[in-house]
Amino acid sequence: MAEIRNYTVNFGPQHPAAHGVLRLVLEMDGEVVQRADPHIGLLHRATEKLAEQRTYIQSLPYMDRLDYISMMCSEHAFCMAVEKLLQIEVPIRAQYIRVMFDEITRILNHLFGVATLGLDLGAMTVFLYGFREREDLLDCYEAVSGARMHAAYFRPGGVYRDLPEAMPKYQAQHTRNARTLEDMNRNRQGSLLDFIEDFTERFPKCVDDYETLLTDNRIWKQRTVGIGVVSPEDAIAWGFTGPMLRGSGVAWDLRKKQPYEVYDRMDFDVVVGTNGDTYDRYLVRVDEMRQSNRIIKQCVDWLRKNPGPVISDDHKVAPPHRVDMKANMEELIHHFKLFTEGMHVPEGESYSGVEGPKGEFGVYFISDGANKPYRMRLRSPAFTHLSAIDKMARGHMLADAVAIISTLDIVFGEIDR
Amino acid sequence: MTPKLQRLNDRLLDVLGERVAALTERLGELTLEVRAADYLSTAQMLRDHPALRFAQLIDLCGIDYSTYGDRPWPRERYAVALQLLSLEHNWRLRLRAFCPEDALPRLDSVIEVWPSVNWFEREAFDLFGIVFEGHPDLRRILTDYGFVGHPFRKDFPMSGYVEMRYDPEQRRIIYEPVTIEPREVTPRVVRDAAYGERE
Numbered sequence: 001m002a003e004i005r006n007y008t009v010n011f012g013p014q015h016p017a018a019h020g021v022l023r024l025v026l027e028m029d030g031e032v033v034q035r036a037d038p039h040i041g042l043l044h045r046a047t048e049k050l051a052e053q054r055t056y057i058q059s060l061p062y063m064d065r066l067d068y069i070s071m072m073c074s075e076h077a078f079c080m081a082v083e084k085l086l087q088i089e090v091p092i093r094a095q096y097i098r099v100m101f102d103e104i105t106r107i108l109n110h111l112f113g114v115a116t117l118g119l120d121l122g123a124m125t126v127f128l129y130g131f132r133e134r135e136d137l138l139d140c141y142e143a144v145s146g147a148r149m150h151a152a153y154f155r156p157g158g159v160y161r162d163l164p165e166a167m168p169k170y171q172a173q174h175t176r177n178a179r180t181l182e183d184m185n186r187n188r189q190g191s192l193l194d195f196i197e198d199f200t201e202r203f204p205k206c207v208d209d210y211e212t213l214l215t216d217n218r219i220w221k222q223r224t225v226g227i228g229v230v231s232p233e234d235a236i237a238w239g240f241t242g243p244m245l246r247g248s249g250v251a252w253d254l255r256k257k258q259p260y261e262v263y264d265r266m267d268f269d270v271v272v273g274t275n276g277d278t279y280d281r282y283l284v285r286v287d288e289m290r291q292s293n294r295i296i297k298q299c300v301d302w303l304r305k306n307p308g309p310v311i312s313d314d315h316k317v318a319p320p321h322r323v324d325m326k327a328n329m330e331e332l333i334h335h336f337k338l339f340t341e342g343m344h345v346p347e348g349e350s351y352s353g354v355e356g357p358k359g360e361f362g363v364y365f366i367s368d369g370a371n372k373p374y375r376m377r378l379r380s381p382a383f384t385h386l387s388a389i390d391k392m393a394r395g396h397m398l399a400d401a402v403a404i405i406s407t408l409d410i411v412f413g414e415i416d417r
Numbered sequence: 418m419t420p421k422l423q424r425l426n427d428r429l430l431d432v433l434g435e436r437v438a439a440l441t442e443r444l445g446e447l448t449l450e451v452r453a454a455d456y457l458s459t460a461q462m463l464r465d466h467p468a469l470r471f472a473q474l475i476d477l478c479g480i481d482y483s484t485y486g487d488r489p490w491p492r493e494r495y496a497v498a499l500q501l502l503s504l505e506h507n508w509r510l511r512l513r514a515f516c517p518e519d520a521l522p523r524l525d526s527v528i529e530v531w532p533s534v535n536w537f538e539r540e541a542f543d544l545f546g547i548v549f550e551g552h553p554d555l556r557r558i559l560t561d562y563g564f565v566g567h568p569f570r571k572d573f574p575m576s577g578y579v580e581m582r583y584d585p586e587q588r589r590i591i592y593e594p595v596t597i598e599p600r601e602v603t604p605r606v607v608r609d610a611a612y613g614e615r616e
Contacts, residue, residue, distance in 0.1 A: 041559035049569055055603055084444050236472050236504065239533025250504070257507055344608055347486070350444050351500055351511065353475070362476060362500065368486040370607045379476040379500065387536040416559060 006034060009398075013042055017120045017402045020412035024389075026401065033401055036393045038386055043416040051376040055342025056082055056156060059376065064150035066378065067414040070109040071141075072101045073356040074414070075154040080260060080352035081363040082156040085345045088317055093308040094158035095261040100196070100299035101144075101153070102354070103292040107203075108137050109357030109409075110285045110292075117282060117406040118214060121223045126213045133206050136199055143167055143192045156343070157318035158311030163303070167195045193300050200297045207289055215283070224279040228392045228404040231276060238391070239384040242359025243284045244408070248276035254355035266295050278407040285409075288357075317343050342371040358382055358409050380414035418442050425508050428468045433459060448511040456514040457525040463501060463512070464530050471501040471510060474531035477538060479545035484571045487607050495522040495547055499534075516547055526552040544569035574599055 009026045012018030021042035027035040047066065051059040063074040076098060083090060090098075115130030138148045143164050145151035153160050167188040172181055187198040214220045230240070235248040245252055253270040255263040271287040273280030311318045315334035324331040347369040353362035359381025366375040385408045393401045418426065425447060429440060436459050439450040451459045463471040480496045493515040501510045516522035526549035527534050538549040539558040546567035549555060557564060566573055576597040584591045 041561070044559045046568060049575065053575055053601060053605075058603070087444070237532050239474055239531070241475075252504055258509075340603065341606060342603060344606075344612075348443055349446075349448070349511075351446060351476075351509075353500075360475060364476065364478065364498070364500065366480065368607060370487075370605050371603070372605050374485060375478075375480055377476065377478040377498075379478075383536060384533055387533070 011401070017405065019116070019405060019410050021416075022386075022405070022410070022412065024401075024405070026393075026398070028398065031397050031399075033393045033396055033398060036390045036401065038389055040386070040412070041416050043412045045417065047417045048376050048378060051373055053372065055371050056345065056373065057338075057342060059373070060155065061150060061152040064152060065413060066380065066417060067356070067358065067361070067382070067411050068149060069112050069411050070105045070357045071149055071151055072098075072105045072154060073354055074361055075152070076102060077352050077354045077356070077361050077363045079154045079156050080354065081350050081365050082345065084350040084352055085348055085365060085367055086156065086317060086343070087346075088157055088312050088314055090158050090261075090312065091309045092262070093162075093303065093306060094310045096299050096302050096306075097159050097163065097310060098154060099261050099263060099266065100296055100303070101140075103295045103299070104137050104140055104196075106292045106357040107289050107296075108134055110289050111137075113357075113406075113409040114210065114214075114282060114285055117278075117403070118220075120402050120406040121220070123214060123217075123220065126210050129206070129209060129213070133203065136195075139168075140192065140196060140199075143195075155311065155318065157314065158309070160311070162310045163192045165191050167192050193304055196296060197300050200293050200300065203293050204290060207286060207293075211286060215286075221279060223400075223403055224282060224407075225277060226275075227278040227396065227400050228407055229275065229277045230388075230392065234391070235276065238388040240359070240388070241381050241384070242356065243281055243288065244359060244381075244385055246271060247273040247281035247284045249274050254353060254360060260352075260354065266298055268292075268295050278403050281407050344369065344371050345373070353379070356381060358411070358414075359385065361414075378414070378417055380417065382408065382410040383415045386410050386415055419445065421508075422447060425506075425510070429510075432462060432466050432468055436462075446509065446511060448513060450513045450515075453514055453517050453524055457527060457530075460499075460512070460527045460530045463510070469503065470505045471503045471508070473502040473504060474499060474527075474533050474537075475502050476500040477527075477534050477541065479541035479547050479569065481545060481569065481571045487605075493517060493522075494519045495545060497524060497541060497547065499527075522547045523550055524548070525550055528552055543567070546570065 006027055006029050009028055011024035011026050013021045013023040023039040025037045026033055047062050060078060063078045064071040066074050111130040111134050115127040118126040141151050142148045145153040169188045170181060170184045187195055230248050232248045232250050235245050235250060249272055251270050251272045256270055268291045271284045273284050319338055320331035320334050325335045345367045347367055349366045351362055351364040353360045361381060362379035364377035365373050368374040393404050429449060430437060436451055436455045438452050441448050463469050477497055477499045480498060481494060482490045483494045495516040496513055499512040501512060516524050524547060526538055536558060538552050539555060541547045542555050543557040543559055544567055576595050576599055578595055579592045580595045581590055581592050
């Protein structure tokens with residue numbers, strides 16, 4: 001009889017289903033995974049060390065580049081940690097804007113997560129649909145910040161500027177005739193809030209479409225039900241947060257349990273799974289999109305009725321208004337000091353976590369009173385989730401390892417930091 | 418201190434007793450400091466004692482205090498800080514332990530208590546050189562294969578020591594001494610507390 005040996009497979013770092021630069025060393029017994037050893041760090045940029053050499057405002061844009069699928073949630077944790085150290089109040093309108101964009105980010109992330117899970121398992125169509133809606137939301141990012149992804153919109157003390165009164169429109173081009181152009185610009189006639197409201201009106205229908213494609217699909221269920229099952233006890237012990245924890249049936253959501261900003265005023269439900277498999281986590285993500293949509297609607301209603309400042313008027317922290325800066329000596333000095341020396345944060349330490357789309361994203365600062373953090377620590381959810389892949393993938397087939405990587409919803413920007 | 422935090426504070430003092438080296442509240446967060454010898458047993462109690470139940474470890478990170486506040490640091494240089502979460506009581510707690518011996522910082526591994534600490538301890542070992550005794554698989558995690566040094570220590574330069582490029586003659590990747598000149602765009606300034614206030 002021939003000798004049968006286990007062999008090792010290098011999965012990635014150039015494999016399209018590795019979601020970036022994951023090098024997964026798999027020890028296989030035939031088609032069955034015996035051991036999975038992820039090698040990470042191929043995207044390590046030492047963001048935590050870089051922040052020690054930069055002022056707080058200079059470090060903020062690095063947050064976008066961590067989890068480049070859910071940009072503003074990382075910014076949010078950063079701003080909250082700085083604000084806690086400084087002990088400053090954020091204007092209420094800024095809090096609503098933050099919550100609204102957190103939820104827009106959640107939809108962005110879950111669309112991407114569900115769409116790529118579909119793509120990895122061979123369901124190409126949902127990927128195309130998902131990216132269609134993402135495009136609209138990225139336009140919202142662009143309208144407020146000027147950048148589609150790396151927004152740097154949340155700042156310590158509030159948000160950089162108020163929501164724009166007009167939504168940018170598509171321009172005429174030789175590839176578009178007049179009627180196409182009119183169609184494309186139909187929901188862009190009013191302000192950004194009008195555009196977002198229009199989005200919330202049509203989005204539930206879109207979610208129904210994704211569900212028609214996947215939820216009851218027999219092949220989809222064969223590929224996801226019973227794959228990567230995590231019991232609630234294991235999910236807690238392995239440090240899971242976010243949809244990974246809720247998929248296993250633990251009703252833990254920081255937005256409800258430790259509400260920050262104005263989440264305590266929002267009406268939404270925490271979505272919980274039962275079996276803790278890939279299929280349940282998919283359902284949790286889909287339903288969270290519907291809940292986020294509800295929150296965005298409530299924010300839009302409030303923001304329409306309540307104008308006001310969107311950033312703190314403490315000019316030691318937030319820049320003064322541009323017009324005042326040009327006309328006023330005091331404001332000019334503040335502006336100059338803020339953008340050269342930066343803000344001085346009192347000595348102390350603070351940890352702030354937000355319920356990011358992937359799980360708890362936390363920022364931990366140790367400040368010694370300088371204009372730069374003494375130590376910045378980023379707690380990324382995907383790092384912990386990926387560390388459990390060995391336990392989750394053991395005993396599954398190679399093709400299911402792909403589903404497990406995808407259901408973890410990992411992004412290497414934040415795992416390697 | 419809020420009543421909720423006060424309750425946690427009292428329970429910690431009650432349950433841990435002698436093990437508490439320091440317990441401070443600041444900005445609505447409790448920080449518990451323990452001696453290195455008590456670190457593992459305290460972790461076990463924090464997780465298992467019914468009055469505490471810190472079932473989830475959110476984060477563990479290494480810290481190098483050697484240049485803190487631009488003045489000589491009076492005590493051990495390396496520490497680890499853990500962010501703990503109790504799902505049952507909805508509490509957060511920060512646990513800190515300083516590593517004895519600056520030359521070879523060592524600490525017990527808490528992997529038996531919280532399995533999720535696995536990669537966090539590998540990371541702290543990789544970046545700070547803190548050795549966790551009892552960790553089953555203490556390899557480097559984020560830095561390159563064959564990396565020398567611990568990059569997040571304060572005496573490790575921002576630009577590192579080596580850079581890498583493809584050498585077309587040898588037809589392979591080679592390492593060379595770094596050619597970046599270190600520069601600091603915005604200087605680091607520590608102001609005293611009363612700076613800028615009127616007389």
